Amino acid sequence: MTTSDVRAALLSADPRLSKFSPLPRILAFDEFDSGTHGWTELLGNYNGRGDLSTVDDHMRDFRPPQLSACNFFDIGTHGALSGTYALKLATRPYKGHTAVAIRRLTMSGRGLVQLETYFAFKSEATLGGGAELDNFGDVQWDGNTHPSEAQFGAFTVATDLCGDGGLRYHTVARYQNTDLDNHFTRQWMAPTVPEPTPREHFEGKVKLEYAADFTAPNPEDWHAFGEPQELCYNEVPTKVNWHYLRWLIDTDKRRNVELQVNDRVMDMRDVPVPPYEERYETLENLLNFYFSVRTHSSVRNFLFLDSVLISVDW
Amino acid sequence: MTAVLERDTTFDTRFATEPYEVAWAGEARWFVQHVGGDGTATYVTQVSPDGLTWCDLDDLGHVVEPGALVSWPATGFGHWLRLRAKVEGSVQVRIHLAVKA
Secondary structure, eight states, X not given: OOHHHHHHHHHHHOTTTTTOOOOSEEEEEEEGGGOOTTOEEOXXXXXXXXXXXXXXXXXXXXOOOEEEOOEETTTEEOXXXXXXXXXXXXXXXXTTOEEEEEEEEEOSSOSEEEEEEEEEEEEOOOOSOOGGGGEETTEEOOSSSOHHHHTOOEEEEEEEEEETTTEEEOOEEEEEEEOTTSOEEEEEEEESSOOOOXXXXXXXXXXXXXXXXXXXXXXXXXXXXXXOOOOOOOSSTTOOOOEEXXXXXXXXXXXXXXXXXXXXXXXXXXXXXXXXXXXOSSOTTEEEEEEEEEOSSSSOEEEEEEEEEEEEOO | OXXXXXXXXXXXXXXXXXXXXXXXXXXXXXXXXXXXXXXXXXEEEEXXXXXXSOEESSSOOEEEOTTOEEEEEEOSOOSEEEEEEEEESOEEEEEEEEEEO
């Protein structure tokens, strides 16, 4: 029996790990039943006096992640996949608002990096109102499909990476459930430009408004990859079905590799990873991951994460 | 855990903070700081069965004057917490919620 066989046997015998497919070295295993594990609110940069008015408008309100028992008005506590609590990202009920949770590490090598998670996405339930609320976007409530599904905008998993003398870049994968007009697209997307930074604002190069799309503000800079994918929203806003996501990138080649979401594996090697033209300081070996959720309606959008596993081959 | 529910936000009318889930917590304490503005606001802790419908936790109104930091505990709450505020004038508000198991 080889070392690899022993490792595979140990992983498959562990009910907490056997639902993942980690690379050889596990950097982080975050089951949110036991806490937030370093996933925290993202905030833009501020000046030397702690003056928060110097934070970019579009990066000042990404909301604190919550430990959620997935409580709902109709059934009470839903609970998570691995226990009672999940990490919940919640937007404000404001079109375009984004909630972001980030995890901050550094790299002790280069090569493959893999993020795996079990996630669910929901819109907040609506109570009361008239019969007009049975319609939204492309959906007319019919006992099966529910307008809540069309009220969900998009969620994103991404990195912020820097090294080798300040060369900074992001890898990004977004599931766009609906476009900004609330029509279903159900498409995986990535931007062809790097994320606007506080330094670019400081230098007068960019100024974005509140609720701008901070990852890439111009919709025309987002391009689809793979085929449209229908996920399991499961009819109403209070049923939580957990989806598997596995995302592989290569920090040696500074590019994407592939994205698996449930039974779909998408080749991402040709999805561009645009670096910043200018070098950045204080970020050497930066290895950040973030999840975000953006509402395209005036309804709160939620991204629930049961657990996250980050592994590498170095 | 500490959550910053408002970060130097300016209000000149009634408002409520975003819903925050605290099912896991046994203790909670609000810290409300008026970091700007010349107005005064009165805050009341609210609870909810579902994060959608809200009622006052108690009949205590907490008055915060310009420049002041005021703190109070919340006990006997359910799975959600928020604050509602009645504002006189203009207030710039920083609100921390500290929660413990």
